[in-house]
Amino acid sequence: MARILVADLERVWRGGQEQALLLMMGLKRRGHGAELVAVRDSAIALRAQAAGIRVHPISDSVRRIGAARRLRQLLRETPFDLVYANEAHALTAAWLARSHRHVPLVAARRVIFPLSRSLVSLARYRAAARILAISQTVRSELLTAGLDAKRIEVVPDGVEIPSPITPEARLHARERWGFRADETVVVCVGALTAEKGHALLIEAFAKLRREIKMCRLLVAGEGSLRAQLERQAREAGLQSAILFAGFVRDVESVYGAGDLFIFPSLQEGAGSSLLRAMTFGLPVLALARGGVAEIIEDGRTGVLMQEASAEALAQAAARMLRDTALRERLTRAARETVASRYSADRLVDHTAGIFEQLISGGAGGK
Numbered sequence: 421m422a423r424i425l426v427a428d429l430e431r432v433w434r435g436g437q438e439q440a441l442l443l444m445m446g447l448k449r450r451g452h453g454a455e456l457v458a459v460r461d462s463a464i465a466l467r468a469q470a471a472g473i474r475v476h477p478i479s480d481s482v483r484r485i486g487a488a489r490r491l492r493q494l495l496r497e498t499p500f501d502l503v504y505a506n507e508a509h510a511l512t513a514a515w516l517a518r519s520h521r522h523v524p525l526v527a528a529r530r531v532i533f534p535l536s537r538s539l540v541s542l543a544r545y546r547a548a549a550r551i552l553a554i555s556q557t558v559r560s561e562l563l564t565a566g567l568d569a570k571r572i573e574v575v576p577d578g579v580e581i582p583s584p585i586t587p588e589a590r591l592h593a594r595e596r597w598g599f600r601a602d603e604t605v606v607v608c609v610g611a612l613t614a615e616k617g618h619a620l621l622i623e624a625f626a627k628l629r630r631e632i633k634m635c636r637l638l639v640a641g642e643g644s645l646r647a648q649l650e651r652q653a654r655e656a657g658l659q660s661a662i663l664f665a666g667f668v669r670d671v672e673s674v675y676g677a678g679d680l681f682i683f684p685s686l687q688e689g690a691g692s693s694l695l696r697a698m699t700f701g702l703p704v705l706a707l708a709r710g711g712v713a714e715i716i717e718d719g720r721t722g723v724l725m726q727e728a729s730a731e732a733l734a735q736a737a738a739r740m741l742r743d744t745a746l747r748e749r750l751t752r753a754a755r756e757t758v759a760s761r762y763s764a765d766r767l768v769d770h771t772a773g774i775f776e777q778l779i780s781g782g783a784g785g786k
Contacts, residue, residue: 422779423453425500427510429483433463435692436530440506444473446768457490459483487513495522501779515544524549524778529558530689532710535565549778554690555711578767579695581759585676593676604635607678609693612643617684626656627734637662640674675700688712695762698754703747721754
């Protein structure tokens with residue numbers, strides 16, 4: 421049995437934290453030990469505790485220094501076999517703790533923002549025995565920064581595969597959000613930050629409403645741009661047509677209520693909410709940005725837009741909403757693709773295999 425120490429210092433719940441929790445739970449089911457260093461009362465800490473995973477809390481005020489001290493203490497007192505840094509702050513803490521001097525250090529990289537070329541930033545990643553990139557696009561950014569290709573592996577996101585949505589579950593989900601039976605519902609799930617493209621989505625939705633009058637937009641997610649986006653909706657006269665739901669813990673009710681999922685992200689490493697929409701049988705429309713184009717096969721598992729144009733996005737959405745046969749064909753192929761390539765079990769098996777290889781000292785492990 422391997423003992424894995426996971427570190428994640430994010431305060432909020434996003435795709436990366438969901439992936440870390442799926443990984444820890446999967447490792448436990450496979451007989452490994454998994455413990456978490458996290459900010460006290462953060463979203464991932466609370467969910468990990470509820471899942472029976474031991475959490476080592478640190479203060480939010482000095483999270484990187486506090487986590488480094490805690491990691492150093494834990495590695496001194498407990499025979500952990502590997503440290504997994506799930507995001508950049510955690511990697512900084514693990515590097516400061518000199519974790520890589522004691523056990524293999526593995527770092528996750530989920531974003532496609534260019535990696536800082538500063539000595540400290542590069543030193544953190546060079547200390548890792550492996551860097552797990554969630555897509556080929558993310559891997560390319562790491563290579564551009566000059567990191568060793570032999571230490572970078574692509575491990576795509578994984579999601580649990582739910583049962584198909586029943587008519588009763590769909591009705592319940594729509595009732596929860598106050599949608600009428602004759603309304604068409606477009607959904608979007610993601611943090612309300614600039615790179616996620618919500619401003620473009622609202623502009624496109626305004627144009628879509630001219631084509632499909634009885635159309636609503638459900639936006640699930642929190643972020644720094646919420647007030648700005650709500651103001652944009654009001655100024656466009658869409659305040660009654662767009663529902664900003666904020667962070668939704670039971671996000672299944674969002675997917676269950678929808679007729680179409682739009683993923684307007686302008687910069688994306690991959691997109692776990694996109695994968696979840698595909699598993700819930702929603703037809704997906706997205707921009708061909710970053711790792712998204714690695715997930716969706718245009719015309720077979722979804723529709724990809726090359727141009728970040730509100731007009732083009734609205735036209736594509738209207739076409740999809742009017743073509744029942746197209747939607748059914750896309751959703752069937754999309755669910756099959758996610759089940760075969762992006763399941764949570766596949767994520768855990770792939771990652772656990774890398775961990776086991778490093779712990780045994782094989783293939784370049786430190």
